[in-house]
Amino acid sequence: MAEAIVDLVAQGLLDEGTRLPTERALAQQIGVSRGTVVAAYADLADRGLVVRRQGSGTSVAAGRRTPVGRHLRNDGFTRQVSGPAVAIDLSLAAPVYDDVVARLQANTADVMAAGAAPHGYTPLGLPALRHAIAGRLSAQGVPTTAAQVLVTPGAQGALQLITAAYLRAGDRVIVDTPTYPGALELFSRAGAQVDGIPRDHAGPRPGHFERALADGEAALAMFVPTCHNPTGTTMSERRRHELLAAIRDHEVLMVEDLTMADLSFSGEAPPHMVALAPDRIIAIGSFSKVLWGGLRVGWIRADPATILRLGRLRTAQDMGSGLLDQAAVLAALPQLDEIIVGRRRLAQEREAVLRAALTEQLPEWEIGRCDGGYGLWIKLPQANAAQVVNAALQHGVAIAGGGVGSLDDQHLDHVRVCFTLAPEILVEAASRLRAAWQQVCADDGTTTILAAV
Secondary structure (H helix, E strand, O other): OHHHHHHHHHOOOOOOOOEOOOHHHHHHHHOOOHHHHHHHHHHHHHOOOEEEEOOOEEEEOOOOOOOOOHHHOOHHHHHHHHOOOOOEEOOOOOOOOOHHHHOOOOOHHHHHHOOOOOOOOOOOOOHHHHHHHHHHHHHOOOOOOHHHEEEEOHHHHHHHHHHHHHOOOOOEEEEEEOOOHHHHHHHHHOOOEEEEEEEEOOEEOHHHHHHHHHOOOOOEEEEOOOOOOOOOOOOOHHHHHHHHHHHHHHOOOEEEEOOOHHHEOOOOOOOOHHHHOOOOEEEEEEOOOOOOOOOOOEEEEOOHHHHHHHHHHHHHHOOOOOHHHHHHHHHHHHHHHHHHHHHHHHHHHHHHHHHHHHHHHOOOOEEOOOOEOOEEEEEOOOOOHHHHHHHHHHOOEEOEEHHHHOOOOOOOOEEEEEOOOOHHHHHHHHHHHHHHHHHHHHHHOOOOOOOOO
16 A cells, blocks of 8 residues: 555655645545554655655655656565465576575574674674675675675665665665666665666666666666576676776766676686775675575675774664574585586576577467576567566466566566476476466457477
């Protein structure tokens, strides 16, 4: 309900100062409890989007018309917390439980040996893990010390901390589109104005980026250069230099998301952008994509002063990440390079299986290039991704619509289909997706060319 009101404000359908219905009246009108409306209004008030005054009701706050795109309607996030279980879930780009995960272990003795404080509060992360992350980054061409590392609950936790520290309502954020849906969700909920720039085969287009920077001061820019989420492509080295030149000219803070960087199918990629400009970029990453999504350990790499600033904010939020998770990562580090090689090989094999199955079952779907990661970015013949997503759910398959990682009404003719499950399940999923596509085409009254089977 709150997001629907945000959308109405963003679209100009509710002007500044517009008085909203009373809690009781709105509850009766749309058939929900009064408590639901109270909670929605409270959420909007907390974000500064409405003003609530005793005796005057609730009205739209002044200066709060923040452009908001379709990313606030992320049905995938909703389904994760309240939806029914799906037989085949191809919406999540994360490794599933397997022998690698089964071998992960840690205990409190490991925690103390890794340098935890006696009381267990370690907001910056276990010292031994910070040293280890710094060492791995240094080996990748990004000279780093432990003082430049903060451990977070996954890359999402890292991004949330950066958002809290650097963004205020009305600030501009520049991203390429499509991009990671979780980032759009965080930026939008902070009240930021999110501006998207288009991509081509080499990455975000520099000319569009420069124009976006020239349009006004931006608080933040965020890119996913290696194994991009959701397209799976890797930005060329030349394009990285071109974007960095624009960043230097405009003094904008940039976040580089390295979450998927270890999953390049070739095992190689151009230098990280933070390696090319270590003093201008905050890098974030995670162990969740190479170990397990349930192991919530990520990190931020920045200058020591920024790390201390974020650490103080972190202390106010939750006093630090779970130490047993961190100790489990530490225990896995001696075998991590071997694990990464195995994850890459498995991902590449399953990408080939899913690509072949979809090509056979749905030849009219245009499957994009995938350099790494866990998902295929697919263009549909018509702009009806939402219908396909809903039909797929009816056939027991969860996939993601392209709109959730895009701004406004972009990429509504795309879907993302992940390939982390076993090969036989991926083949079955492709068959079910064919049935879902036939259903959509029949419902639309359109025809489609299907493979002869």
